[in-house]
Amino acid sequence: MAITLFHGDLVKSNRIIYTPSAFAKANLIHLQETGELQAQQPHSSKRKGLFSYLFFVVLHGSGTLKYDGSVYSLTVGDCVFIDCRKPYAHCSSNDLWTLKWAHFYGPNMNAIYEKYMERGGQPCFHAHTLDQYHQILEQIYEIASSADYIRDMKIYEHLASLLTLLMEEGWDPLRNSFSTTKKQNLQNIKEYLDQHYQEKISLDMLADLFYVNKFYLTRVFKEQFGLSVNNYLLHVRINRAKQFLRFTTSSIEEISHACGMTDANYFSRIFKRLEGISPGEFRKRW
Missing domain, CATH: 1.10.10.60 (Homeodomain-like)
Structure with missing residues (x-):
């Protein structure tokens, strides 16, 4: 595990790059990285092919997300939940944003994200309970930066709470991005x-x-x-x-x-x- 405070021309960030135990990687939804960043000037960050899922919330300012062939405008209170194996780019506008985020993965995350999308969840949405998302991310950061010998289990508990909240807020039986043709789960x-x-x-x-x-x-x-x-x-x-x-x-x-x-x-x-x-x-x- 490493804690880094990064100051640069583009962003100022306080982040934890987390190394879970072998047990956590094999059996739990586990943390990879979490933190908060403040944009110092308009910029774009592009990534693809990561075995990771990203959740972030916009605390201040505004920007855009390019993901899966669509462009989403984001402002305060908007949340993003995406599969990072697909190419994506997020860009701060002139109204420089502050983001709080977590990257995570696990043996069942692909099936969980598929279920989220099947239930009508979207890559971007406006939070009804912003404080809850903020609190969960704060708790994950605090645990990841501690010396708690069972921190992987505690992080798993809070990531599960995050996913439960996403399932609750994403539920919309009338909105489904998947084909009505049933495909075998691989x-x-x-x-x-x-x-x-x-x-x-x-x-x-x-x-x-x-x-x-x-x-x-x-x-x-x-x-x-x-x-x-x-x-x-x-x-x-x-x-x-x-x-x-x-x-x-x-x-x-x-x-x-x-x-x-x-x-x-x-x-x-x-x-x-x-x-x-x-x-x-x-x-x-x-």
């Missing part, structure tokens, strides 16, 4: 990839194992999770490799094998494509 296949990334996996094997047409699997998996099966598996493997690089002295070849990629040169090429630097450079930075 969460079990995603979880299989999360757990068996070390093994040799192919589309044909998954199709046989889960009794699903591989062409249907290819199309619907990307619709539900924002990445193709192969790209999702690569991200899982590279994220695991980053942990090995940070916390072990294993060689690049040993790490590539441990992550299900038997060719170390191929592993290094994929790592650099996704992370922008080589495995060796990544290890030196940490």
Whole structure:
């Protein structure tokens, strides 16, 4: 866990970049980052392909969010709840905004967000209970910055409260962004990839194992999770490799094998494509 106060030309922020325990990452909805920022001048922040969900609330000022093909105008009291695997950009206007946010993830978050959208929830909405959102984020920040030995469980409790509040406020049976055609939920296949990334996996094997047409699997998996099966598996493997690089002295070849990629040169090429630097450079930075 690291606490950073950042002052720059664009923003002034007080944030916590949080490292959950291995237990929390595998079993709980867990915190990745939380904080508050004040824009110092109009600017845009763009990201994509993050295995994370973002919630933020506008406390002061105004701006816009570009997400999933739409542009949303945001002002005081507006909230954002999005899947960060999809590209997004948020931009402060001349009326410089202050935001309070949390990035989080978990083994069931994809299904939870899908249910939120099925119930009529929207990426952006105006809060009916702004104080509650503000209070939950404050509590998460305080716990994350503490030395409490069960802070992961306490953070999980407050993230669950946040999601419950989002479900309550997002409920609108007349508004549903999903197709009326029922599609098979592929969460079990995603979880299989999360757990068996070390093994040799192919589309044909998954199709046989889960009794699903591989062409249907290819199309619907990307619709539900924002990445193709192969790209999702690569991200899982590279994220695991980053942990090995940070916390072990294993060689690049040993790490590539441990992550299900038997060719170390191929592993290094994929790592650099996704992370922008080589495995060796990544290890030196940490």
